Amino acid sequence: MVYIHQACPSVPRIYIYQSTQGKLATKLTMRTVLIAAVDNAWGIGKDNKLPWPHNKEDLEYFKMTTMGHVVIMGSKTWDSLPQRHRPLKGRMNIVISSTRRFEPDAVSFTRLEDALDFCRQEKNEKVFIIGGGTLYNEAIRKRLIDDAHITLLPGNYQCDTFIDRVQFFNSNWRITSLPTASHQRMICERTL
Numbered sequence: 001m002v003y004i005h006q007a008c009p010s011v012p013r014i015y016i017y018q019s020t021q022g023k024l025a026t027k028l029t030m031r032t033v034l035i036a037a038v039d040n041a042w043g044i045g046k047d048n049k050l051p052w053p054h055n056k057e058d059l060e061y062f063k064m065t066t067m068g069h070v071v072i073m074g075s076k077t078w079d080s081l082p083q084r085h086r087p088l089k090g091r092m093n094i095v096i097s098s099t100r101r102f103e104p105d106a107v108s109f110t111r112l113e114d115a116l117d118f119c120r121q122e123k124n125e126k127v128f129i130i131g132g133g134t135l136y137n138e139a140i141r142k143r144l145i146d147d148a149h150i151t152l153l154p155g156n157y158q159c160d161t162f163i164d165r166v167q168f169f170n171s172n173w174r175i176t177s178l179p180t181a182s183h184q185r186m187i188c189e190r191t192l
């Protein structure tokens with residue numbers, strides 16, 4: 001099998017490979033995407049809740065961006081979702097827990113890597129890691145994240161849960177979208 005890695009301008013990460021019989025086939029690699037809102041200290045939560053007042057723009061962005069995709073969360077984030085929003089509609093919900101099971105509302109795994117392998121086998125193009133701190137930081141530390149959508153909310157909300165900013169910037173990120181007048185969001189992709 002001859003492998004040709006070909007940059008494709010419109011769809012990133014398409015690999016075109018050619019079998020020895022000369023037939024062309026394509027394989028789409030899965031993107032693992034972190035989506036989070038952080039305060040000035042990269043705090044994300046307090047008392048297992050979001051610490052800031054309802055932020056309509058960010059919640060709508062979260063819904064629009066993740067809709068139709070898999071969302072993977074830690075068990076405490078699952079617990080933190082209001083019951084009427086659980087499971088998150090229109091998305092496959094995966095919950096990581098070492099002890100608890102969440103079927104039939106969500107698929108459970110004891111390890112994040114197993115959840116990602118499952119998503120790859122199911123041929124998902126994109127999966128979202130949606131929190132909380134334990135899961136974000138594990139995924140960052142293990143360099144499992146390909147892209148990050150981070151909403152930077154001004155202020156300090158005295159959080160008890162954080163994204164490890166130092167660890168995050170241990171990787172190299174190429175910023176693909178910067179905050180604008182209408183939102184405070186940075187979108188970036190990992191390059192190393």
Ligand SMILES: NC(=O)c1ccc[n+]([C@@H]2O[C@H](COP(=O)([O-])OP(=O)(O)OC[C@H]3O[C@@H](n4cnc5c(N)ncnc54)[C@H](OP(=O)(O)O)[C@@H]3O)[C@@H](O)[C@H]2O)c1
Nearest residue numbers: 036037045048049074075076077097098131132133134135
């Ligand atoms: N600002 C944002 O964008 C955002 C997004 C999501 C959540 N949050 C906030 O984040 C906070 C919750 O974060 P958190 O760090 O406390 O909890 P979490 O990451 O949501 O969940 C932690 C739990 O997930 C399971 N888990 C995580 N990694 C695991 C692993 N590698 N192997 C096995 N199990 C694993 C464990 O569950 P078991 O104990 O069941 O084994 C662990 O206790 C809340 O305040 C929430 O509101 C903020």
